Amino acid sequence: MQIPQLLNRLVPGLLEVVRHLPYGGRVVTQIVVEQFANRTPPRPRPFSLASDYTSWLSLTDRTFTGRHLPVAVPGTVELPSVDDVLELFRRKPGAEIPSTDTSVMFMFFAQWFTDSFLRTDRHDWRKNTSTQEIDFCQIYGVAESKTRQLREMAGGRMKSQMIKGEEFPAFLFERTAGGASAVKSEFEGLHDAEFLVNVLLRDVSQDQKDLFFAVGLEHGNSTVGSIALDIVFLREHNRIAGILEQEYKLNREQPSWDRGLDPAELDERLFQTARNIMVVLLLKLVVEEYIGHIAPYDPPLELVPAIAEGKDWNRSNWVSIEFNLLYRWHSMVPDWITTDEGKREAKSFLRDNNEVVVARGVEWLIAQCSRSRAGKVGLFNTPAFLVDRKAAEYPAIEERTIALMRAAQLQSFNDYRRRFGMPAVTDFAQVTHDVAIQKRLKDLYKDVDRLEWYVGIFAEEYPDEQFLGDLLTTMVAYDAFTQALTNPLLARNVYNEATFTASGLKIIEETVSLQQVVARNAKSPGKVFASFEC
């Protein structure tokens, strides 16, 4: 981030001192947030994917994905073929570039977290089916009707089952008389049936389906990381609901609650209060542990309630197409996972593999993922199985990304650098020192001013203390902070004991890491290891 060499060496030590000062984290957070949240004009943005010019729809209909910059002027840009761009991402066999210090657990958290608000509508690529908020739909579903399908409707709890003495979500499927798998009637309509059958369950066997859990999102069971996190947070929800229920019954600490609630009213209040607490717990982990890892030098960030009050950027969130695209860190997927039972091929171990989750437990799985190193975010590092088309009608993930990027007609890498307050680059050598990559990009784009944004953000070289290139860091920070910190639960008039109860506030204040959440819901808390660093 353009810091002189000497200062660069001093920063980590400096941050280590600040970390231990009273209000140190709070001050660092204020500085970091101000640095990024004002990099581009505040919402409302004039444009969205609803129209390329300002219209009532583009200004108000948040089902259409937003955009930071208008479309590139048509015909002004000559672009390389999609296939050529695709090859810029392909990892060569055996040539994985490892990250400096990032675990596979971080990778899974990133996927699981962003799946909740980067929800491209399958029927209309211009739309986003999320609520725009960090709403914990991973476990609560994307609409009130789905939340009710997933709730126990007693004690404020989510539906769950015990398997070998441990708590898991309910199963999604059951076998019919004929032996086929069918979605249980109580979960009908929870997910888009056509999408389940044609896409997600395409290569999934009946036996695998038997172990699929009923969780908030369609993709919940697709990777072991997503389902592990769903399981951990479902347990945490039910744990918190249990604490709140106990306190209500013991007549403690909830002075504002009506003492005469009937069971249905009590269930509702327990559920809603537990959810309030859960959303803020997630925001804490996201800001303090997850963004802390993404930010250069891993600064000691803190979730500061009401930090957005009075700020220009304190406007309701509206996910941009750029945010949707820049978050596709496919190159983090490693070739191998190192488990204490030996190396496992990542491709098969990580996907549609609830068997290992049930057999070995989430804690074992989280520990393996926390010890395995993720790939480095950048070009030439996406595993082949995410690049190669499986069938004509079934494009690979990286292919779909590039198609979406092209459909959105984005302006160039340099246009976005300028938009986010950074000088334009004037030579490919300013993007990366790697001469081979320079040449490859030059062959494709001729002039660095024509470099595509989606390629540029991943081509940009970055030092070990960073996790992403400069423009990518800036853009992800802008969208992340102005989303997370404008969550209504953090508002000055909302973040209080009435919203969370005293015990809820205590849980929020005491929680600073995923490790804690996993441990307090584990059979053997002492053996838990959950880490984004590796």
Place this chain on the structure above:
Amino acid sequence: MQIPQLLNRLVPGLLEVVRHLPYGGRVVTQIVVEQFANRTPPRPRPFSLASDYTSWLSLTDRTFTGRHLPVAVPGTVELPSVDDVLELFRRKPGAEIPSTDTSVMFMFFAQWFTDSFLRTDRHDWRKNTSTQEIDFCQIYGVAESKTRQLREMAGGRMKSQMIKGEEFPAFLFERTAGGASAVKSEFEGLHDAEFLVNVLLRDVSQDQKDLFFAVGLEHGNSTVGSIALDIVFLREHNRIAGILEQEYKLNREQPSWDRGLDPAELDERLFQTARNIMVVLLLKLVVEEYIGHIAPYDPPLELVPAIAEGKDWNRSNWVSIEFNLLYRWHSMVPDWITTDEGKREAKSFLRDNNEVVVARGVEWLIAQCSRSRAGKVGLFNTPAFLVDRKAAEYPAIEERTIALMRAAQLQSFNDYRRRFGMPAVTDFAQVTHDVAIQKRLKDLYKDVDRLEWYVGIFAEEYPDEQFLGDLLTTMVAYDAFTQALTNPLLARNVYNEATFTASGLKIIEETVSLQQVVARNAKSPGKVFASFEC
């Protein structure tokens, strides 16, 4: 508003001077807006009609109406019967209390304007079916699909017809072979059919229906004022679309528009741009002419773009139940309308009477309404036909209002005074000098601290230079300013030539009164008279 007597006498003269100073209006507006928009904590509010405590739904689901204060603690308040409260509003025969200087045209504008965002859901009283914004749904409908039903889909225009050389919206109904009225197929689904039949068309003859126009809202044809304003603004939309089309064809003034638009693309861009201009025109009339009339001393307010930027209250609008209720100025309906053809009974002349609109024209009607005096907002002044129940299943308007107010379990008049930064009253004599009303209220409520908010705001006495009592003025100003001035079209990054075109900006800047809009769409502009004062 607690201004000493001497100052009070100076204010009108002072404002008259300021009105003619450069930036005078702008400065007055900044002062007035700051005065009211910070009277209560900014959104998000913790509560809504979704739940009496903070829940994810109450914080995020804007289909539920918001609320400024939580529900009154149950059982703490003893309230008079609904019938007793109803009688506080009834106007005695022949005892209309006239307003100081407010025309029936103002009354119609208020109704027509607020019908667009105070849309109580008939199927669930806790909900509001509006978009929360001033979106001009009176002529564009409440959803994109309805907008398309109402659009000509050519030249950016709305569907219209010529009657005796003047432009009107299309008719909503047609006669079937059997002679009955049926909604035209192109307008099917535009309005809730059941509501149309069972409520709105209950007492409407086939002949009346023949003259019903296809406009954005169900209620559009219910009063002559609403339909007159719909007609005027439909003409204005089509006039503006025509200007924009001309300029496009002459290759003038729209440098950013693609020169090669096909007819459908051109229609879309013309429509959207005309709508952008129209919404801001409405905001101008609302702030400068309409709120100017409501505010004490009719100050010279100006619509200042971007005035909300950087303000604490610059948050997306969310209509409150209090706003919905306090705006029910039924007492403005006079007993008689004075037309240049003699006195007409208001009850029959004003309602479901498109015949007079078509026969005499909107300009004639607007002139009559601008010369007729409206009733004074307050107790004992609502016409009997809005108080008396027509049938067991068909409660009167004032009855429905009181039922809604009671269902919302609002806190007291004094609670709201405190919430909006005003001292509590300690005696009924501080509410009104009228000893008979004091006694009546004391008989019903015993203690002034128990006075219901909905009764209190209308009981509060106010001097001639005010249009409403102090609390009502403050609350309506808070909700109105924080709604109108946070409209996305006024945002710094949106309010510009790209959004409106140069001609659009010129139209906006030149328009300061309803009189102008009516005149530039009239056959005889010189004869037009449209005024909120009388």
